[in-house]
Structure formats: C-alpha cells, structure tokens
Amino acid sequence: MTQEPPTTTEGPLLEVTDLQKYFPVKSSGVIRRTIGQVQAVDGVTFSIGAGQSLGLVGESGCGKTTTGRVITRLYDPTAGSMKFEGHEIGHLSKKEMHPYRRDIQLIFQDPYSSLNPRHTVGSIVGTPLLVHNAVPKNQVVDRVQGLLETVGLNPEHFNRYPSEFSGGQRQRIGIARALALNPKLIVADEPVSALDVSIQAQVINLLQDLQQKFGIAFLFIAHDLAIVRHFCPEVAVMYLGKIVEIGDRSSIYETPHHPYTQALLSAAPDVKQAVVGGRRERIRLEGDVPSPVNPPSGCRFRTRCWKAQAICAEQEPPLLEVGGRQVACHFAEPLQVVSSLVAESESEAPSLQDLSESGDAPVQVS
Amino acid sequence: MTEVLEAPQSQGGAPAASGSEPFLVVENLTVQFPTHDGLVYAVTDLSYSVEMGKTLGIVGESGSGKSVSSMAVLGLHDIKRSHLTGSIRVGGREVVGASAHTMRRVRGVDVAMIFQDPLTALHPFFRIGKQISEAYRIHHKVSKSVARRRAIEMLDLVGIPQPDRRVDDYVHQFSGGMRQRAMIAMALVNNPKLLIADEPTTALDVTVQAQILDLIQSLQREFGSAVILITHDLGVIAEVADDVLVMYAGRCVEKGSTKEILTKPEMPYTWGLLGSIADVVGDVSKPLIPIPGTPPSLLSPPSGCAFHPRCTYMDKVDGGPRRCETELPELRQGRRADHLLRCHISDPDAVYESEVKEKIG
Ligand SMILES: Nc1ncnc2c1ncn2[C@@H]1O[C@H](COP(=O)(O)OP(=O)(O)O)[C@@H](O)[C@H]1O
Ligand SMILES: Nc1ncnc2c1ncn2[C@@H]1O[C@H](COP(=O)(O)OP(=O)(O)O)[C@@H](O)[C@H]1O
Ligand code: SF4
Ligand SMILES: [Mg+2]
Ligand SMILES: [Mg+2]
Numbered sequence: 001m002t003q004e005p006p007t008t009t010e011g012p013l014l015e016v017t018d019l020q021k022y023f024p025v026k027s028s029g030v031i032r033r034t035i036g037q038v039q040a041v042d043g044v045t046f047s048i049g050a051g052q053s054l055g056l057v058g059e060s061g062c063g064k065t066t067t068g069r070v071i072t073r074l075y076d077p078t079a080g081s082m083k084f085e086g087h088e089i090g091h092l093s094k095k096e097m098h099p100y101r102r103d104i105q106l107i108f109q110d111p112y113s114s115l116n117p118r119h120t121v122g123s124i125v126g127t128p129l130l131v132h133n134a135v136p137k138n139q140v141v142d143r144v145q146g147l148l149e150t151v152g153l154n155p156e157h158f159n160r161y162p163s164e165f166s167g168g169q170r171q172r173i174g175i176a177r178a179l180a181l182n183p184k185l186i187v188a189d190e191p192v193s194a195l196d197v198s199i200q201a202q203v204i205n206l207l208q209d210l211q212q213k214f215g216i217a218f219l220f221i222a223h224d225l226a227i228v229r230h231f232c233p234e235v236a237v238m239y240l241g242k243i244v245e246i247g248d249r250s251s252i253y254e255t256p257h258h259p260y261t262q263a264l265l266s267a268a269p270d271v272k273q274a275v276v277g278g279r280r281e282r283i284r285l286e287g288d289v290p291s292p293v294n295p296p297s298g299c300r301f302r303t304r305c306w307k308a309q310a311i312c313a314e315q316e317p318p319l320l321e322v323g324g325r326q327v328a329c330h331f332a333e334p335l336q337v338v339s340s341l342v343a344e345s346e347s348e349a350p351s352l353q354d355l356s357e358s359g360d361a362p363v364q365v366s
Numbered sequence: 367m368t369e370v371l372e373a374p375q376s377q378g379g380a381p382a383a384s385g386s387e388p389f390l391v392v393e394n395l396t397v398q399f400p401t402h403d404g405l406v407y408a409v410t411d412l413s414y415s416v417e418m419g420k421t422l423g424i425v426g427e428s429g430s431g432k433s434v435s436s437m438a439v440l441g442l443h444d445i446k447r448s449h450l451t452g453s454i455r456v457g458g459r460e461v462v463g464a465s466a467h468t469m470r471r472v473r474g475v476d477v478a479m480i481f482q483d484p485l486t487a488l489h490p491f492f493r494i495g496k497q498i499s500e501a502y503r504i505h506h507k508v509s510k511s512v513a514r515r516r517a518i519e520m521l522d523l524v525g526i527p528q529p530d531r532r533v534d535d536y537v538h539q540f541s542g543g544m545r546q547r548a549m550i551a552m553a554l555v556n557n558p559k560l561l562i563a564d565e566p567t568t569a570l571d572v573t574v575q576a577q578i579l580d581l582i583q584s585l586q587r588e589f590g591s592a593v594i595l596i597t598h599d600l601g602v603i604a605e606v607a608d609d610v611l612v613m614y615a616g617r618c619v620e621k622g623s624t625k626e627i628l629t630k631p632e633m634p635y636t637w638g639l640l641g642s643i644a645d646v647v648g649d650v651s652k653p654l655i656p657i658p659g660t661p662p663s664l665l666s667p668p669s670g671c672a673f674h675p676r677c678t679y680m681d682k683v684d685g686g687p688r689r690c691e692t693e694l695p696e697l698r699q700g701r702r703a704d705h706l707l708r709c710h711i712s713d714p715d716a717v718y719e720s721e722v723k724e725k726i727g
Contacts, residue, residue, distance in 0.1 A: 059571035166660045196427040197598060198676075201642035201656035208653075223571065226601075230644035230654065253646060265646060267576035269601030272645040275628045284580065285573045287527075288541045338647050 011086055012047035013217050014071065014185055019044045019080035019090075021066050025293055036293045040066040042241035043080070045319070050184065053211065053218040055232030057225055057264070061289060062238040064221045068187040071219065072106045073097055084185075102132050102181035109190035111170035115162040121148070121173055122158035128180045147176040152206060168199035175206065179214075187219045192227065204231060225268045229253055237261045240300040241292055247325025255334040257327040259283075259305050265337040273338050281337045299330065307331045387455070388415040389592050390439065390477075390560055395452035397434050397443060407664045408434040410616045412452075413697075416609075418559065421586065421593040423607030423624065425600060425639070427661045431616040432596045436562045438462075439594075440477055441469040457559065474505045478553035482565040484545035487552060488537045494548050495521070495533030502555045520551035524581055543574035550581065557589060564596045579606055600639060604628055612636050615662050615672035618697060622705035632700045632714035633707040634679045641726035655725055671695050671710065682717050683710040 020043055025036040041063040048054045056064050069075045071082060073089065082090040089100055108114035115124055126144045129135050135143050145155035151172040162170055171191065178186055188207065192200040204227065210216060222228050228235055229249055236246040237260065245258040256262045266283040273280055285304045290296055296303050302312040311330050319328040397409040409431040416422045424432050437443060439454055441461055454461040456476050459468065481487060489497060498520055499513035506513070514533070521529035524547040537545060546566065553561060563582060567575035583606055586593050595607055603610050603624060610627045612620040612635065620633040631637055641655035659676040662668050668675050670691045680687035695708045701715045711717055 059573065168660060196661065197600075197642045198427060198638055198657035199660065201654040202658075204644075204654055205656060224644075225572070226644035226646050229646060230650060249650065263573060267572040268646055269572075269575070269579075269599060269605045270646045271600050271604045271628055271640065271643060272647050274601065274604035275625055284576060286577075288543060288574075 011083075013050040013052075013085060014219075015047040015081075015083040015086075016071065017045050017081040017083075019067070019070060019082060020078040021063075021070050021075055022078045039241050039292045039295055041070065042295075044238075044241075044243050046236055046243065046246060048185065048217050048219060051211070051215040051217055052234065053220050053232040055228035055235040056219060056221045056238060057223060057228050057235060058238035059223060059264075059289060061240075061292065063241045063292075064223075064238060065189055067238075068106065068189045068219060068221055071185075072104050072187050073101075074106070102128070102134070103184045105178035105181065105183040105186050107171075107174050107178050107186060107188040107191045110194055111167050111174060112162075112194075114174055115170055117162055120159050120161055121153075121165075124162070124173060125158075125176045125180055128177060132181055134181055143180070144176075147179055148173075150179065150210070151176045152202075166199075167195050168202060171195060171203050172206065175203075175210070179210065182214065183216060185217045185219065187221070189221045190223070191220075193222065193224065200227070207231070225253075225264060226270060237264065240289060240295050242300060242328065243319060243326075244301065244329070245325060245327045246319070247327075251323070251325040253338070254336065255323065256337060257322055257325065257332040257334055258301075258329050259307055259331075260301050262335050262337050263304075268338075270338070280339070281335060283337070299328070301329075387458070388417040389457055390416045390594075391453070391455040392435070392439070393453040393455075395435060395438060395454060396450070397431075397438055398449040399447065400449070401665075404665050407616055407667050409438070410667075412613075412616075412618055414611050414618065414621065416560065416592045416594060418592050419586070419590045420608045421583075421595055421606055423603035423610040424594060424596045424613060425598065425603050425610060426613035427598060429661055429664065430613040431664070432613055433564055434616075435613075436479070436564060436594055436596060439560075439562060440473050440479055474501070475556050476558060477560045477562065478556070478558035479562040479564065480546075480549050480553045480566050482568045484542075484549040485537065487549045488545065490537050493534050493536060494540070495535075498533075498548075498552045498555055501552055505556050516555065517551075520555050521548065523554075523585070524548070524551045525577070526551070542570060543577060546570065546574075546578050547581065550578070550585075554585060554589075558591065560592045560594070561586070562594045562596070565598070566595070567602065568597070568599070575602075582606070600628070600643060612639070615667050616664055617672065617708065618706070619673065619708045620706065621697075622700070622702070626702060626705055630701065630705075630715065630718065632705065632718060633709050634677050634711075634714075635673045637679075637718065637722050637726060638676070641722075652725075671708070679711060679717065682714075684712055685710070 019041055021041040022037040022039055024034040025038060026032040027035045044067060046054060056067065058064055070077050077090045081088060084100055089097065122144050125147055126140045129140050129143060144158050148155045148158060153169060153172050192203050195203060211218060220228060220231050233249050235249055235252045236243045239260050245252060245261045252261060256265055263283045263285050266281050287304055290303055298313045298315055299317050302308040317328045317330045319326045322332045323334055393413050395409055395412040399406040399408060412435055426432055438450060443450055450462060452462060456472050461472060488494065495514060495517040498517035502513045502516050518529045518533050521533055526532050526544060526547055540548060567578050570578065582593065597603060607624045610624045611618055614635050620627060620636045627636065631640060638657035642657060644654060657676050662672060670693050674680060674690040677690060680690045683689055689710050695710045697706050697708045700707045707714065
C-alpha cells in the first residue's frame with residue numbers, strides 16, 4: 001500500500017480559488033514564439049463538500065473541460081489555489097501528487113476514444129489497482145469483477161475488449177475504472193452527452209446510486225441544463241473562462257440573475273416547458289462567443305448582452321452575493337425565464353421588455 | 367393518406383380537400399441494405415405525409431432509420447446497394463424508380479436537405495458565395511452577377527452579417543453557427559417546397575441551436591414550405607414540430623400531433639423516452655426512468671414487437687408477453703383519429719393515465 005494522503009475533516013473537500021489556466025498561442029514558422037494566451041480558465045472560485053455535487057454548465061469553449069483537467073492535475077494550473085481536504089495540491093510534483101490521484105478520478109465524455117481498444121476490460125479497470133498497489137495482485141480479478149457488477153456489467157466479461165460493448169456499456173467500463181480506487185471526488189466531463197437518451201438515463205441513475213452508496217463528490221460537467229439540474233444541487237454557469245453565476249439549483253433555474261444564465265435557460269429546448277409549461281421568456285443572443293485569446297474588456301459577456309452599459313466595458317463585475325446566489329453582473333436582477341406553472345394572467349408576469357425598458361427595481365419572483 | 371394531419375381541432379372544420387394529397391406522401395416505404403453480415407432492415411413499412419406549411423418531427427434513437435428514410439425522399443440510395451420498395455410522392459410525382467432527370471428536379475427545386483455537419487454540403491476549397499450561386503444557376507438561366515446577388519440575398523436572409531463581404535469567404539472562415547446558416551442559405555436558394563433537416567442543430571450549442579431553429583421556423587412561415595425535422599431530442603420536437611413520428615427499429619411506432627403525443631402518449635417506447643429525459647422545470651426529486659437494454663441491431667430485429675426485449679409493460683397485454691414476442695402489432699388508431707400507435711396493449715390510454723403518467727409526467 002502506498003501512503004495515505006493526510007486527511008482532515010473540516011472544510012470542503014475541494015476548494016478552488018482564483019484558478020487560472022492559460023495556453024500559449026505560438027506563431028507559425030521555424031521559431032515558434034508565444035504570441036498570445038488562450039485564457040481558457042481565468043479566475044474561477046468554487047468549493048465542493050464531501051459527497052456533494054457541483055454542476056458546471058456553459059457552452060463549448062467556455063473552459064469546463066480545462067477546469068476539470070486542472071483539478072485532476074492532467075494540466076498544471078497557471079495560477080490560483082486548489083485545496084483538497086485542506087492541502088494545497090495545485091503545485092505538487094508528480095510524486096507528491098501520487099497519493100491524491102486515487103482520491104480524484106475523471107470520467108470522460110467519449111466512451112469510444114477513452115478506452116484503449118487493445119486492452120481487455122479487466123486490464124483497463126485493473127490497472128489503477130496495480131499502479132496504486134490497492135489490492136494484492138491475486139485479488140485484482142476479484143475486485144475487477146466486483147466493480148463490473150457494481151456498474152451493471154456482466155462480471156464474466158472481464159476478458160472482452162471495448163469494441164465488444166455498446167456506447168452505454170463502455171461508459172460503464174469508464175465508471176468502473178474511476179471507481180476502482182474508491183475516490184472521494186469524481187470529475188465527470190460530459191459523461192452522457194455521447195449516449196442515446198434512454199441510455200443517458202441509465203448512466204445518470206447509476207452515477208446517482210454510486211454517489212449515494214459511496215458518498216462520492218462530483219464535479220459534473222455538462223452543457224445539458226436539464227441533466228445538470230437533475231444531478232446537481234449546486235450549479236455554476238461559466239462563460240469565456242469565468243463563472244458568471246453560482247448557487248443552489250433553485251436559485252439558478254427559478255430566479256436566474258445573470259443575463260447569460262437567463263439566455264441559456266431560455267434557449268434550452270424542453271418538453272415540459274414547451275408542451276405543458278406556462279410562460280417562457282424568449283431571449284435570443286446574437287453572434288458568437290468571442291475568442292478567449294482576446295476576451296472583451298470589463299464583463300466578457302457584454303458584447304452579446306442586451307443590458308450592457310458603458311460601465312460593463314470599463315469594469316469587470318465581481319462575483320457578488322445577490323439574492324441568495326453569487327453573480328457577476330453590474331445589473332444583476334432576477335428574471336423567471338422558465339416556469340412549469342401555467343401563467344393565469346400574462347399581464348402580471350414580469351416580461352423581459354418591462355425589465356429592460358424601465359430601469360425599475362428588481363421584479364419580485366416567488 | 368391524410369389521416370395524420372386531419373387534426374380534429376383544426377379551425378374551419380374542413381380538412382384538406384379530398385382531391386389533393388399533401389405535398390409529401392410516403393407509403394409503405396421499406397429500405398434494406400445487403401451487407402457482408404446480412405440484410406440490414408433499415409426502414410420497414412413506413413408511411414407518413416407532410417402538408418405545405420407544416421413541420422413533421424421524426425424522433426428516435428440512433429440507428430432507428432430516421433436518416434435512411436428521409437434520404438429515400440431525395441433518391442439518395444444507390445439502387446445497386448439497396449432494396450427499396452413502396453411509394454414516395456413529392457408534389458404528386460412518384461420518386462421511387464424515377465428517372466435521373468426527374469430526381470435532379472426533385473433534389474434541386476422541390477426538396478432540399480440540411481445535415482448535422484455543414485461540411486457534407488459545403489466544399490472547403492470553394493468560396494461560399496460561389497457554391498450558393500452555382501446551386502442557383504443549375505436551375506435558373508441567369509448571369510453570374512445575378513446569381514451572386516442572389517447568394518448575397520440568401521446569406522442576408524439567414525442572418526450572416528455583412529453578407530456582401532462574407533460571400534467571398536471560405537467555410538473555415540465561418541463559425542459553427544454561421545456554417546449551419548450558410549448551408550441553410552444554399553438549401554433554400556431555389557425556394558424548395560420541402561426542407562428536410564437531419565439533426566441540423568445536434569452539434570451546436572443551445573443558444574446557437576435556438577437561433578437556427580428560429581431561422582428555420584421563420585423561413586417556413588415566410589415561404590409556407592413543408593419541413594421534416596429529424597432529431598433525437600424530444601425537446602426540439604416539442605418546440606417546433608406540429609406533428610411527430612416516433613421511430614423504433616426502422617418502423618413507425620407512434621404518430622400524431624406533437625401536443626397529443628407528448629401529453630397523451632400511448633406506446634411504451636414513447637413512455638420510455640419521456641421517462642428518460644430530465645427537464646428544466648418541475649420536480650427534481652423524481653428519478654429518471656430509463657429504458658432497460660440497448661436499441662436492437664437492424665441486422666436481426668427482434669421478432670414480434672421489436673421493442674419487446676426492452677418493454678416493461680408486456681404484462682398489460684391480453685394474451686401476455688407471448689404475443690409481444692411473436693406477433694407484430696399493427697399500426698392502429700389510438701384515442702383520437704389522428705393518433706396512431708403500434709402496441710398490443712388494448713387500452714394504452716388507460717394504462718398511461720393510471721400507471722405511467724404519474725411516474726414520467
Ligand atoms: N490544450 C489546449 N491548448 C490550447 N487551447 C486549448 C487547449 N485546451 C482547450 N483550449 C481552449 O481553451 C478554451 C476552453 O476549452 P475547454 O475547456 O475544452 O472548453 P469546454 O470544455 O467548456 O468546451 C477553448 O477556447 C479551447 O479552444
Ligand atoms: N448504406 C448503408 N448500408 C448498410 N447499412 C446502412 C446504410 N445506411 C444506414 N444503414 C443502417 O441502417 C440503420 C438505420 O440508419 P439511420 O437511418 O442512419 O439511423 P438514424 O438516422 O435513425 O440514426 C442503421 O442500422 C444503419 O447502420
Ligand atoms: S406490443 Fe408488447 S412489447 Fe411492444 S410495446 Fe406493446 S406491450 Fe411492449
Ligand atoms: Mg468540454
Ligand atoms: Mg441519422
């Protein structure tokens with residue numbers, strides 16, 4: 001057995017402060033100079049308690065995967081602090097990091113490319129056990145079979161290759177591998193986006209069962225707002241490398257305060273909302289997300305924001321506590337974008353028009 | 367063949383005049399591919415129709431035959447490599463077995479298709495404007511400068527900023543959302559009467575998806591065209607389709623108006639799909655109810671009802687699971703005339719109301 005990482009019981013399991021990850025942009029040509037930085041993650045702060053789930057949502061390129069990869073130390077952070085059980089792990093060497101690796105595991109999006117096609121399922125799931133000397137060699141097969149059973153696969157199939165399994169089954173193999181070392185935190189990066197809906201639900205239920213059974217904490221990354229709402233009591237919304245809003249699920253979904261959160265919710269296609277639901281705000285963003293090499297000054301969302309004023313280009317809005325969540329917007333105010341209640345009277349409902357035209361006090365939404 | 371679209375609640379009372387059929391009529395379409403491993407039963411006995419101005423959503427998991435069935439409308443299957451039977455009529459014209467000449471007209475003028483990946487339609491080596499104007503010139507005898515003006519007009523129509531400048535760009539100079547718009551511009555350049563959109567937004571972010579779906583809808587309103595929207599996302603269907611056709615293992619298993627199918631579904635597979643998805647509103651403590659197992663291989667579709675290996679409602683069938691395993695359920699009428707379903711349960715509406723609704727609603 002390798003040494004156990006020291007443990008403490010107080011404070012959150014993972015505490016991330018002002019985390020930054022920049023990728024250099026190189027010039028083409030023989031001498032490749034650094035000509036800029038991709039500001040993929042730029043000052044992200046959050047924490048996750050033991051056994052809790054934090055959802056990370058936002059559109060592609062906003063820095064979700066990079067955040068997950070820095071936390072699992074597949075990437076080194078450019079700046080900022082990451083504390084796991086109170087111990088700074090952001091700058092540990094490979095060797096110093098080793099004992100923490102078993103505690104922090106990653107589940108990948110693509111069940112096809114994340115498993116080595118030349119290795120059997122037994123070897124894929126068993127390798128972490130061997131690397132960390134987690135069980136005596138002669139017990140590895142037993143443990144692997146136990147893990148396969150835990151994730152709903154036939155334990156007899158440990159000798160098969162990934163190509164013999166469907167997408168959903170492969171994702172289960174990836175989950176079994178992540179579980180092998182009894183992790184305390186799993187970073188799940190779009191774990192179901194590549195799967196058919198009926199299979200997505202199977203995998204989500206499996207992850208929920210495992211979380212309850214083993215008390216694992218999750219950083220759950222997805223672009224699907226409905227799945228994140230289902231899985232995570234706490235949710236962070238990212239835009240261009242920054243968290244723009246973070247709070248508990250009901251604050252984020254029922255009374256979003258950031259215009260970007262509001263736009264995302266308004267655009268998410270949803271059966272209940274469309275067919276049964278009541279009022280829904282229609283917010284359509286124009287254009288595309290700007291480049292993270294040259295992000296806009298001040299608030300990074302301002303180029304697409306319908307509320308933007310001069311101050312938005314001049315000052316970066318800090319992430320502040322407003323209405324029970326944290327939000328980074330100079331003009332943060334609640335707007336109920338989606339609602340399952342059928343609006344009895346349209347006139348009573350605060351509409352986007354009212355909000356943006358009259359600079360009135362924030363509308364109360366119950 | 368108007369049973370789908372004769373919505374009983376439609377205002378005015380008079381359904382489509384009995385003499386004229388809907389713009390697209392697909393009848394008993396079957397498409398099979400002989401392969402090394404055997405015959406792939408990609409589409410079996412599929413019938414549907416779409417009227418001008420309407421959007422039909424086709425939903426189902428990957429491999430259920432959505433793309434194969436709609437490619438048949440455009441005559442895109444190689445007759446040497448596929449067995450295709452049934453009838454497909456576009457504006458009254460039979461497509462199955464039609465001459466190359468007829469198909470060129472159908473493809474260029476009557477029907478246009480857009481895909482998930484814009485690079486299947488847009489060539490990387492040619493300027494975008496050039497590709498759009500050439501598509502126009504194939505069917506219109508106009509000068510290059512007139513065609514170029516048409517291309518700029520189309521780019522403007524689909525919301526490309528500064529279209530007179532961007533018309534000379536190459537695909538790689540466009541963002542993902544703009545590529546999708548450019549493909550739509552090219553598809554619409556000849557004012558097609560039917561637009562088939564095959565997973566047009568699957569690769570896009572939600573805010574861009576919303577822009578593209580809005581665009582398709584507003585163009586449809588403007589030109590009164592018929593639209594087939596293929597997707598695996600019931601949310602997208604709920605937002606934009608008038609009618610929905612649910613496919614499983616190459617067959618239609620349920621069909622009707624979108625509101626009817628999504629609020630009063632009568633087929634266990636549709637129940638399964640609805641139970642599998644999370645929502646942005648409603649009770650979060652309700653667990654998802656997945657469909658067990660995986661979609662079948664179309665090389666050897668299951669006997670009887672193709673859904674039976676995954677169905678959890680076979681005990682509701684008179685005659686029991688045996689029937690589901692051996693006997694193919696016919697597509698039959700549900701609680702309304704425009705609601706069709708394929709299941710042996712004799713009163714699926716009652717089962718839905720008493721046992722299913724509470725769980726998945
Ligand atoms: N290894 C890398 N080198 C350079 N740029 C990268 C690298 N990984 C990600 N990026 C860039 O960083 C930004 C954030 O990417 P990513 O974290 O993958 O976003 P998300 O997962 O939210 O889609 C994007 O602009 C992406 O192009
Ligand atoms: N050219 C082909 N040759 C052999 N099989 C094919 C061909 N095209 C599609 N198929 C098979 O037909 C079935 C239906 O495919 P498709 O219509 O593309 O599904 P969907 O669009 O619903 O995901 C699948 O099993 C697919 O593998
Ligand atoms: S016919 Fe039988 S197996 Fe098929 S959906 Fe109905 S109950 Fe289920
Ligand atoms: Mg990612
Ligand atoms: Mg397809």
